[in-house]
Amino acid sequence: KTGGKDDGTGFKAALLSGPPGVGKTTTASLVCKELGYSYVELNASDTRSKNSLKEVVAESLNNTSIKDFCSGTSSSVSGNHVLIMDEVDGMAGNEDRGGIQELIGLIRHTKIPIICMCNDRNHPKIRSLVHYCFDLRFQRPRLEQIKGAMMSIAFKEGLKIPPPAMQEIILAANQDIRQVLHNLNMWCAKDKSLTYDEAKMDASKAKKDIRLGPFDVVRKVFATGEEASRMSLIDKSDLFFHDYSLAPLFVQENYVHVKPAAAGGNLKKHLVLLSRAADSICDGDIVDKQIRSKQNWNLLPTQAVYASVLPGELMRGYMSQFPVFPSWLGKFSSTGKHDRIIQELAMHMSLRTQACKRTVNMEYLSYLRDALVQPLKDFGADGVQEAITFMDSYCLMKEDIENIMEISTWGGKPSPFSKLDPKVKAAFTRAYNKEAHLTPYSLNSVKTSKRQSGSVVTLELNEDLNMGEIPSDEDEQDTVESDAMIKQKKAKSSKLPKREKSEE
Known part of the structure; x- marks a missing residue:
């Protein structure tokens, strides 16, 4: 079938990228089930080196599935199967050496669909893989969306959890849907009801510690809703200190792409907020110059307020696109x-x-x-x-x-x-x-033509020859004639003339 440019029909593989626990693997398995495809999944627990991919995967790409045929559910052998490569950004170390390049080669010659999944879309290994895959990016759902879905699941399972308690559980899991479901399953194993105090205590014990990247930081700076309302001034300043060199550059590059909630759709208010945010960023640059030039590192908290906290408060709202890397660099x-x-x-x-x-x-x-x-x-x-x-x-x-x-x-x-x-x-x-071009400065590499013989070169050669004619003591001692280890041939004596013989 022929389709448009953005429908993915021209690709043999798809790349699903996004944070953990948002449903990438579940989505892939449901799509395969809906279309009647069976799938083989390889994740980080499997060895995915170049040789193993050649032996295990390459053969299965051209084979057919006999699962339904052996179980009796189908009378014919099916060729509809999919290869799912989960956590491809984790293919590292000696066990997975050369796996990414081999996977790219398999994608280029495969006859069945391949679905790749990763958490870090900007990983150096993924940059070479993304050119051969249809790029599908999963965004982390908002707190309100997860809260509504989890309350619906709790109601169907007969769990009595107040909405504030569910909110504490979701925030502690850093909006990881999979971890929220696991925590609810564990905490409600004995009792089907959970109070707010119990949920808050259990959530603090099971809090998920994650490492935020610069793209995650800039999202949190401009985040709105329940997540932003719970952040204190210290929490907002800590976002700046994840990387105080890159954080202000990300804020400066992306604040114009945010639709502030305070503007309410009014263009004039939006422009006023943009102006105030730009003034605050300029003040942060002034403070940064004082820090770098005079080594006043105690001004970093002040720069955090001007370069990150104030622009975030003014422009807090919805970011219309994926955060952009700073073009200033x-x-x-x-x-x-x-x-x-x-x-x-x-x-x-x-x-x-x-x-x-x-x-x-x-x-x-x-x-x-x-x-x-x-x-x-x-x-x-x-x-x-x-x-x-x-x-x-x-x-x-x-x-x-x-x-x-x-x-x-x-x-x-x-x-x-x-x-x-x-x-x-x-x-x-x-x-x-x-032509030869004379320059009054020295060149790193001068190419001398064979036809041209300069006087300077001739003088240098003559000087080298004169230096070579002067024998040194070491040369006299190390001659061939004086070396006893070298056997020399005897010189042939020339015959004397007849007159000289007669005189003798």
Whole structure:
């Protein structure tokens, strides 16, 4: 069947990702049951190395299921079966070495559906797997949703639990539906009723300790409802201290994607809250500068309030999309790269311009770009020599041309040099490599052409030869003639002339 781009018909495998206990495995098994498929499940308790996947899984991908045929429920052998790979982000260690790459190879050549499941969607191993799977992300349900479903189950099971008690149980399990069901099953084994005090005491003993990632932290910063109402100021500040370097960047990147509940759908109130949150983030940046420059680390709680707590209180509401990784890190890296390029250009042109890198950036870059590209654009191959002469006048190398085009062009737009005719660019490269270009600075690697013999190289060779003609004491002692361990051939004596023999 042919379908749209987002319906998953073009994939042979699906990747279910989300926090533990939200029903990924249950969903996969129910879908298989609904469609009449049998499934084989491999989880973290099984060895899933490259060799084991080849031996166990690869053969079953092309086999048929005989379960119903042997039990007598079906008269024919079924080929409808599914492979479920649970906790693929846990495939690590020597036992599971090479498992991910082998799984990708199986997905590419499989004839049956494969369902993969993981908890950490951003794990480095999952990044290579996600390109071959239909990506399905499970979000953690809200407290109210879990509370309603659990109260319905309790009513059907005959359990008497007040709603506040159920809320304590859900919060202690960190909204893990599977753990909530297990706790209810254990605590109500003797008595079918559970009071609020008993539930609170049992929930505190069975509280689930989890490690929050930066994406989970930013969700909690802007969370609303019962979960946010129970958080104290200390709890909100502790979210900042999960990673005080990344947390403010995540808040700054994602606060614009939140629909604040306080706005009530009013656009004007929404803009006012955005403005106040932006002012608070700016104050946090000022405090961060004081901390980094003067090492005043006792100001970290103040930064936590300005950079995390206040923006969270102002913009608390519904996040319309998955949290975005801070783009500031990539932009900061590009800024550092451009700064190094400008510093290198200023050094190369220092004898001609005698300008600092700020002046080179603001005044020289656009002029250099146009002076290099315009002759090639107007005259084609005939303007190559003019461009090379201009480069030599400013002591520029071929790599400097690429750097100038990169940093003098707006992001996302092609450089003027890339728009030139490929034949002109090839002629420019050949003409530049054909000539020797003198530079007043040292190069890391200088390629000397075979045709050219410079006087400097000749002088250095002569000096080396003169140094080699001066014998040292060690050379005289270590000659072949003086070595007793080497047997030398006797030199053949030349015959004397007849006159000399007669005289003797």
